[in-house]
Amino acid sequence: MIYLITGGERSGKSSYAQRLALELSSSPVYVATARRWDSDFEKRIERHQGERDERWTSIEEEKELGNLELGNRVVVIDCVTLWLTNFFVDTKNNIEESLLQAKAVFEKIKSIDGTFIFITNEIGMGVHAGTEVGRKFVELQGWMNQYLAQNAHEVILMVSGIPVKIKTSHEQA
Template identity: 70%
Template sequence: MLYLITGGERSGKSSYAQELAISLSDQPMYVATARKWDGDFQKRIDRHQSERDERWTNIEEEKQLSRIDFSGKVAMIDCVTLWLTNYFVDTKNDIELCLQQAKAEIEQLVLQENATIIIITNEIGMGVHAHTEVGRKFTELQGWMNQFIAKKADKVILMVSGIPVTIKG
């Protein structure tokens, strides 16, 4: 089962996904895709970790999600935006190569048997228009990747002001 939880910044995506994961498993996995860019980002990571108790298994994986064995497990992947940023930076902003690599990882994820995967993403295209060319390129990349994952997902939930709205499933 593949869930995609999407929405704007501070829309309640992570809280909803965590509640969903806990409702589906006594011992869910949390997969963090963030790259530790600086001290401020480390503080954000620390804050997120403190929100999860001993029931959670925490895994950090910046790009190669297919290396993780999700079989028979419930896992929350947080989040597509940070995960794509890692590809975007590593490919020197090559959208086609980035999409190719990221889509291949998602294809491998959906092949894992008896897994429930909850993926969190952002609808950055619904926000303020990016001021830079690289920002606009990334917004397009994010939108295309969200569409790709949504097509693969069994259920898609849009979070609006803390309220889950079922889009698919």
């Protein structure tokens, strides 16, 4: 089962995903995709870690999510935007190569028997990116979000902390 939780910044995506995971399992896995860029980001990581208790197994993995031992587990992947950033930076801002690499990893995840809850951002719904590299990343994020949504069994849009189901399993592409 694949869930995609999407929405704007601070819309309640992570909280909702964590509640869902705990409804589905008494011992879920949390996969953090963030790189530790600076001290501000370090504080953000610490805040997220503080939101989870001893029921959680936490794993940090920047890119190769499909190589993790996640079979028969409920897994929250937080988040697609940071995960894509890692591909984007490593490919020197190449949209096509980043998308190919991320899709290949996602296909590995799809082959694992488990429940995956992906958290992503709808950055294209926000302020227009002011730089060329920013616009390229918005494009990459949009393409990947479409791909994930097509492959997900359920897609939930978070709006001001309220989950709005926009796709259910019988609508899978």
